[in-house]
Amino acid sequence: xxxxxxxxxxxxxxxxxxxxxxxxxxxxxxxxxxxxxxxxxxxxxxxxxxxxxxxxxxxxxxxxxxxxxxxxxxxxxxxxxxxxxxxxxxxxxxxxxxxxxxxxxxxxxxxxxxxxxxxxxxxxxxxxxxxxxxxxxxxxxxxxxxxxxxxxxxxxxxxxxxxxxxxxxxxxxxxxxxxxxxxxxxxxxxxx
Amino acid sequence: xxxxxxxxxxxxxxxxxxxxxxxxxxxxxxxxxxxxxxxxxxxxxxxxxxxxxxxxxxxxxxxxxxxxxxxxxxxxxxxxxxxxxxxxxxxxxxxxxxxxxxxxxxxxxxxxxxxxxxxxxxxxxxxxxxxxxxxxxxxxxxxxxxxxxxxxxxxxxxxxxxxxxxxxxxxxxxxxxxxxxxxxxxxxxxxxxxxxxxxxxxxxxxxxxxxxxxxxxxxxxxxxxxxxxxxxxxxxxxxxxxxxxxxxxxxx
Numbered sequence: 001x002x003x004x005x006x007x008x009x010x011x012x013x014x015x016x017x018x019x020x021x022x023x024x025x026x027x028x029x030x031x032x033x034x035x036x037x038x039x040x041x042x043x044x045x046x047x048x049x050x051x052x053x054x055x056x057x058x059x060x061x062x063x064x065x066x067x068x069x070x071x072x073x074x075x076x077x078x079x080x081x082x083x084x085x086x087x088x089x090x091x092x093x094x095x096x097x098x099x100x101x102x103x104x105x106x107x108x109x110x111x112x113x114x115x116x117x118x119x120x121x122x123x124x125x126x127x128x129x130x131x132x133x134x135x136x137x138x139x140x141x142x143x144x145x146x147x148x149x150x151x152x153x154x155x156x157x158x159x160x161x162x163x164x165x166x167x168x169x170x171x172x173x174x175x176x177x178x179x180x181x182x183x184x185x186x187x188x189x190x191x192x
Numbered sequence: 193x194x195x196x197x198x199x200x201x202x203x204x205x206x207x208x209x210x211x212x213x214x215x216x217x218x219x220x221x222x223x224x225x226x227x228x229x230x231x232x233x234x235x236x237x238x239x240x241x242x243x244x245x246x247x248x249x250x251x252x253x254x255x256x257x258x259x260x261x262x263x264x265x266x267x268x269x270x271x272x273x274x275x276x277x278x279x280x281x282x283x284x285x286x287x288x289x290x291x292x293x294x295x296x297x298x299x300x301x302x303x304x305x306x307x308x309x310x311x312x313x314x315x316x317x318x319x320x321x322x323x324x325x326x327x328x329x330x331x332x333x334x335x336x337x338x339x340x341x342x343x344x345x346x347x348x349x350x351x352x353x354x355x356x357x358x359x360x361x362x363x364x365x366x367x368x369x370x371x372x373x374x375x376x377x378x379x380x381x382x383x384x385x386x387x388x389x390x391x392x393x394x395x396x397x398x399x400x401x402x403x404x405x406x407x408x409x410x411x412x413x414x415x416x417x418x419x420x421x422x423x424x425x426x427x428x429x430x431x432x433x434x435x436x437x438x439x440x441x442x443x444x
Contacts, residue, residue: 103337107328108328109328112327118379122380139399139403141399142399143384145384146384146399149382149384150396150400153373153380154372154376157372157375157376158372161337161343162340163340163368163372164343164344164347164365164368175408175411178407178411179404179407179411180365180408181404183403183404183406183407184399184400184404
């Protein structure tokens, strides 16, 4: 099965979920949307509906990260990477119509896949941030792996549930980044 | 510490209700069997989860009749499950109140609160069964809007114990931050950091939290200058900043 065909089926699944929601989307719907037979869908995704849903969530997450990566290009330091990244990620989640609708109406259909993804997402964020932390200057005695993992956990927590922080406000985001996120991780700016 | 509290679920929203009554004691109008039934239900949940637990199972486990269960909880299974959540949250907050209330300094309060909450979540047999077998049910409370609500409840309750060492605004932020940390490591345990362990929790608090609290304070008092990056551009000082890129400090 060529990658293109899998990709075509995943995009068809996404279109079905956007229209009807997760629970009501069947392999039959996906086949019709993609203009192929059920058998072809099963050849590409032998696990059927569950595998389709997992693959579609993975794809949507990957797509999100590709855009996020674009958004932080050109940032000059760790602070700016995190400010831009958090604001972009938060807005993307809030404005993501399909994600929001599924979370409101049928969260139980999405959460298992999202939980599996979240480990990969966390590792991905830690990997992207680590070189910026090194460049910025790791605080004495702090382990780089621990620091990157901690930052990734916190970033995920804030972008999915901002709590009392207004992540639309650049000043608040700047304060958050320099206190709860980076203060213990990097050497203070005044000592650089 | 006489601070007692119960958590009530009203109109789908969690709110903390201050109450003079001890958490485990039913109010006079309530059946004396409520706590017994709630504990019986917890035992059922730890074995079979919510889907397979019936009112009959609950009655048998609690050692009371079906009629007694319905007298205590006229709403049946759903009402019992709601009461279980409320009771367990109240027990958790009670324990946190005792532990944090007895702390003599900020580090002890934070470490104590984090270890207490992490251990209780980790040792909770019913919660562990549900996370494994009915993840959608538990995770629904930990994602997005629901998570926001949980953060607000938990931070409102624990902030007063931190306000001895900082302003109310800072205490609320720090309490929310600690809640995020506990939830993150409870949902996805780390190989390097076990927050049920006093030593590991102390390392996390002293490494990441104490400097962060200092920075929160510095930012709110103007001691630390915070300039966000301009939308669509980079900070004016970007050139100078990248000029010291060679100073990477110790690594590892």
